[in-house]
Amino acid sequence: MEALKGNCIIGQSGGPSAVINASALGCIEAALGSENVGKVYGAAHGILGVLNDRLYDLTREDPEELALMRYSPSSVLGTCRYKLADFLADDTDYKRILEVFQKYDVRYFFYNGGNDSMDTCSKISNYLSSRNYPCRIIGIPKTIDNDLAHTDHCPGYGSAAKYVATTCMELSRDAKVYNTGSITVVEIMGRNAGWLTAAAALSQVHGDGPDLIYMPEVPFDMADFMADVSRVYERQGDVMIAVSEGVKDKNGTYISSYFSETSRTKDAFGHSQMGGLATSLAGFAKTKIDAKVRGIEFSLLQRCASHVASATDIEEAYMAGKAAFEAAERGVTDKMVGFKRVEGPQYKCETTLIDLVDVANAEKRIPREWINEAGNGVLQPFIDYVTPLIQGETAQPKENGLPRLAYLRRIMTREL
Amino acid sequence: MEALKGNCIIGQSGGPSAVINASALGCIEAALGSENVGKVYGAAHGILGVLNDRLYDLTREDPEELALMRYSPSSVLGTCRYKLADFLADDTDYKRILEVFQKYDVRYFFYNGGNDSMDTCSKISNYLSSRNYPCRIIGIPKTIDNDLAHTDHCPGYGSAAKYVATTCMELSRDAKVYNTGSITVVEIMGRNAGWLTAAAALSQVHGDGPDLIYMPEVPFDMADFMADVSRVYERQGDVMIAVSEGVKDKNGTYISSYFSETSRTKDAFGHSQMGGLATSLAGFAKTKIDAKVRGIEFSLLQRCASHVASATDIEEAYMAGKAAFEAAERGVTDKMVGFKRVEGPQYKCETTLIDLVDVANAEKRIPREWINEAGNGVLQPFIDYVTPLIQGETAQPKENGLPRLAYLRRIMTREL
Numbered sequence A, B: 001m002e003a004l005k006g007n008c009i010i011g012q013s014g015g016p017s018a019v020i021n022a023s024a025l026g027c028i029e030a031a032l033g034s035e036n037v038g039k040v041y042g043a044a045h046g047i048l049g050v051l052n053d054r055l056y057d058l059t060r061e062d063p064e065e066l067a068l069m070r071y072s073p074s075s076v077l078g079t080c081r082y083k084l085a086d087f088l089a090d091d092t093d094y095k096r097i098l099e100v101f102q103k104y105d106v107r108y109f110f111y112n113g114g115n116d117s118m119d120t121c122s123k124i125s126n127y128l129s130s131r132n133y134p135c136r137i138i139g140i141p142k143t144i145d146n147d148l149a150h151t152d153h154c155p156g157y158g159s160a161a162k163y164v165a166t167t168c169m170e171l172s173r174d175a176k177v178y179n180t181g182s183i184t185v186v187e188i189m190g191r192n193a194g195w196l197t198a199a200a201a202l203s204q205v206h207g208d209g210p211d212l213i214y215m216p217e218v219p220f221d222m223a224d225f226m227a228d229v230s231r232v233y234e235r236q237g238d239v240m241i242a243v244s245e246g247v248k249d250k251n252g253t254y255i256s257s258y259f260s261e262t263s264r265t266k267d268a269f270g271h272s273q274m275g276g277l278a279t280s281l282a283g284f285a286k287t288k289i290d291a292k293v294r295g296i297e298f299s300l301l302q303r304c305a306s307h308v309a310s311a312t313d314i315e316e317a318y319m320a321g322k323a324a325f326e327a328a329e330r331g332v333t334d335k336m337v338g339f340k341r342v343e344g345p346q347y348k349c350e351t352t353l354i355d356l357v358d359v360a361n362a363e364k365r366i367p368r369e370w371i372n373e374a375g376n377g378v379l380q381p382f383i384d385y386v387t388p389l390i391q392g393e394t395a396q397p398k399e400n401g402l403p404r405l406a407y408l409r410r411i412m413t414r415e416l
Helices: A020-032 A047-051 A063-071 A092-103 A115-130 A157-175 A195-203 A222-236 A264-269 A277-288 A311-329 A356-360 A380-390 B020-032 B047-051 B063-071 B092-103 B115-130 B157-175 B195-203 B222-236 B277-288 B311-329 B356-360 B380-390
Strands: A006-012 A037-043 A055-057 A106-113 A136-141 A182-188 A212-214 A238-244 A292-297 A335-341 A349-355 B006-012 B037-043 B055-057 B106-113 B136-141 B182-188 B212-214 B238-244 B292-297 B335-341 B349-355
Touching (some): A006 A047, A020 A037, A063 A311, A092 A106, A115 A136, A136 A311, A136 A356, A157 A182, A157 A238, A157 A311, A157 A380, A195 A380, A212 A222, A238 A277, A349 A356, B020 B311, B092 B106, B092 B115, B106 B115, B157 B182, B157 B238, B157 B311, B182 B277, B195 B238, B222 B238, B238 B277, B311 B335, B311 B380, B335 B356
Parallel strands (some): A006 A037, A136 A335, A182 A292
Antiparallel strands (some): A335 A349, B335 B349
């Protein structure tokens, strides 16, 4: 295939992670080093940067500062949650995208995000193809939720899992240090998939870590929960619980909605509660057990904790970005980079290429057989799956005792 | 002075920290190495371990496992919040303490905690003295609050400050990444002193970190707060706020109490809110500014995050414990180990000895002149004070990608 010459845009989308910038860097450095690419642009706030013609000229950044993106959390280019319409229904956005691509002679477009971002990628790819505009479009996966289909795992997950496991280990030391009874509920991200919550199990070493783990894959029942908690509390005088924000009952109703002020079930539990699920479940336990209770929400911390990122995750994230550019350069388009675990005694991960359309609207959840029968813990196959992903410590440089993050100049093309 | 021969007890009390075990280790290793000390006991759950005759024989621990205490968070011996009565009013506990000390021939007692623990130490010291029971009693400071008087700073503070600054830096990257307006409120520990909250200022590098910082040292006014937030929001479209859990209004009323369900001010703000101050203040801001708001509470995480502990803090904590034993061995009693900053161009810290009674009932707060006039940020003298305390990364060993904490055998003397 003949080389396609032109410029390149990379955008970031969806929720941040500790390594999304490592992926962007892998792609940017490969593009900057390619003889087929002239300018490398960063879209400010994802696809909105294209629609609004707000592009950073990354060619003008100091390469050493760019290199710090490997260790800088969140999306340095800015992100968005913007859903493109179906172009058969409304092609306004698509026309604008083509216009901007033509203005800047963009022939390579990379989008770094979760399944919504892959949907965006897929739609743009289809539209440009229908307009016979040659452009190579590749998705670069990112999600702490680890819920993308057809890939062994997702960049961002390993670091978030390492944060969750490290923090749960430390927390359990703190929560269990008094001589008085205590119940500690920790709320972890994941609306539909429990991958990140399940990673709390890694901290279950020599009595550390949570006693009970609840994931959205198994229907959550308040009575079973209370029975589990009571049983553990009676045995050891304290309980630590890890729970996915997205646990639902057998009818698919979010448990968190039980506790909202307007909920009809409010009176059933005797309490009107605001705030997160952790606080609500801790308060509920308090109505049954006279212990000190505490709800803790990892909130944004779990997705931006670059200081405790997994070295394995960082390297794989970079590899995914680099593989995206290399695939595009050799003629591939309309794909997302995925990961494949190479069979063998040692963990080894290779990149693959997956049709965007197959990823866009799918969601991968924990296999039921990796979760125990009671639905309050995980089994060895899950531990074997996740353990390699959290290995290795970040080499994040420090300045004055704090992370030295990347400070980009972010010069807009329109300012030049 | 003639050498005092006998056995030794060390206890830990009050809230945990990332380095309280490093202090205990400094003391334990010095005691184990002394020819004047036979057995080294750990009191299970602080002074309660003495009262209940629940002592661990630390002589029977593997020294290599003990050494991991340097990097293990929370109190490995267990802790308590137990206040001794005045012995003139009720000497039951004191008689029991003397009885247990006599039973085990205890001549050295070390108590590792905050100002309440120093009060305990001081009372025991006075009582034993009045009963002519020779026993050397030394307090070893510990508090993430950094509020002990007569010492430059406290072991535990540097690590908590490093956690707060690191996390605020990462969070600000995440909170400001969208193109839509956002208000993020972070709640940090400190009921009366703002030392830990003020440490968030260390993350104010190149536009990172919080825009506004509120400490209990300055009366908090809801109208001023809202004016500050609005001003920053109008300028930059997002605001990050760090606030002490203990901020109070000019009448000394906790701001958090404004938002409790039973508060009379509930209707004034139009909301009934549960949960922490961060969520409440974020909710309040939402009533005035149409932005995405989020409250984040660092909760227990800020006091047990050993994975991001300050190497300076770890070494100083160990030094404090070691100095406590060495002072006792050479005849000192009724003192707490303190820190003094040696004058000179380079930061250097030495131990001092402070009368227990002077520490027991005092509290050190941030000097008003280290806080800006508006009361929503700190000035350079504070930065100069705190910067050396967060320097250096922990050498915490890792196993399988997670902290390798100390697992003690904890053999009770009564089980022997």
